Amino acid sequence: MKFLQSLVQQFASKPIDWEELEESLIRADLGVPMTTRIIKTLQEREAWSVLGIGDVIKAVREEIARILPADSTPIRSANGKPTLILIVGVNGTGKTTSTAKLAHHLQVRAIDLNRPPQVMLAAADTFRAAAIEQLAIWAERLGVEMIRGQYGTDPAALCYEAYQAATKREIDFLLCDTAGRQHTKTNLMAELQKVKRTLAKLDPAAPHETLLVVDASTGGNALTQAREFHSALTLTGLIATKLDGSGKGGIVVAIQEELGLSTRFVGTGETIDDFAPFNRGTYIDNLL
Ligand SMILES: Nc1nc2c(ncn2[C@@H]2O[C@H](COP(=O)(O)OP(=O)(O)O)[C@@H](O)[C@H]2O)c(=O)[nH]1
Ligand SMILES: [Mg+2]
Numbered sequence: 091m092k093f094l095q096s097l098v099q100q101f102a103s104k105p106i107d108w109e110e111l112e113e114s115l116i117r118a119d120l121g122v123p124m125t126t127r128i129i130k131t132l133q134e135r136e137a138w139s140v141l142g143i144g145d146v147i148k149a150v151r152e153e154i155a156r157i158l159p160a161d162s163t164p165i166r167s168a169n170g171k172p173t174l175i176l177i178v179g180v181n182g183t184g185k186t187t188s189t190a191k192l193a194h195h196l197q198v199r200a201i202d203l204n205r206p207p208q209v210m211l212a213a214a215d216t217f218r219a220a221a222i223e224q225l226a227i228w229a230e231r232l233g234v235e236m237i238r239g240q241y242g243t244d245p246a247a248l249c250y251e252a253y254q255a256a257t258k259r260e261i262d263f264l265l266c267d268t269a270g271r272q273h274t275k276t277n278l279m280a281e282l283q284k285v286k287r288t289l290a291k292l293d294p295a296a297p298h299e300t301l302l303v304v305d306a307s308t309g310g311n312a313l314t315q316a317r318e319f320h321s322a323l324t325l326t327g328l329i330a331t332k333l334d335g336s337g338k339g340g341i342v343v344a345i346q347e348e349l350g351l352s353t354r355f356v357g358t359g360e361t362i363d364d365f366a367p368f369n370r371g372t373y374i375d376n377l378l
Pocket of ligand 2: 185186187215221267268
């Protein structure tokens, strides 16, 4: 149920129950600091007015707008070199799907090039069964080249090779889809750090973007993942997926507030077009 619906049901015909309001805000995953501020703002107003649902919605909007930027920063193109985008995250969050969606977005989006942008994919999830084939299906549909290795290949070596190939072929954007197993996290972080170190040998600025894919419907888990990946890899932003499902999604506000990491793109379904650059207005409308 959407946050707004549940609030209207709870507060439409009776005075605000502060505990219930606090609970709904927490349930929407907005995080404790923001929830506390919203409640404080409203309680300060109560002295001079009778609060209604409209006041609640307005306070939530204002607080979110204070934290989130209005629009996301687009992917920048590295001058005359391939822009390397590393896609990371735990299993099942939507990395492979988002890699394909982002590739498509970059293909069709007008950027300051005089020709259609050239995109290439690298299947650097060499760990999970069928991961390479899954990305290969997308690559074929999108008509883009994909660099692949055997299962068990070192992802750092694969990304290195892919970046060399992309440079040689004058590719604009190289997207590397990585593995996301959960149970051996330390190994995963070490493996991804090695990918970054190895790429930096080819271009000190690479990877130009390191985007964490989080499933927005998983709330606090997404925040924990953002903390861990950011401290290991210094992320440049988030892709928040599955915003179509739960009527949640407040977690991107909590992540922005705690870690200063912006949501660059949102995923709202399983098809290639269920994807868009983050926009604050649309996001708040959907949340409420
Ligand atoms: N509803 C919904 N499903 C998504 C979204 N993004 C990915 N998925 C689905 O989530 C599942 C896992 O996605 P996948 O890309 O394989 O995740 P990975 O393990 O991180 O690579 C697949 O069934 C996707 O179709 C989204 O934005 N909305
Ligand atoms: Mg995958």
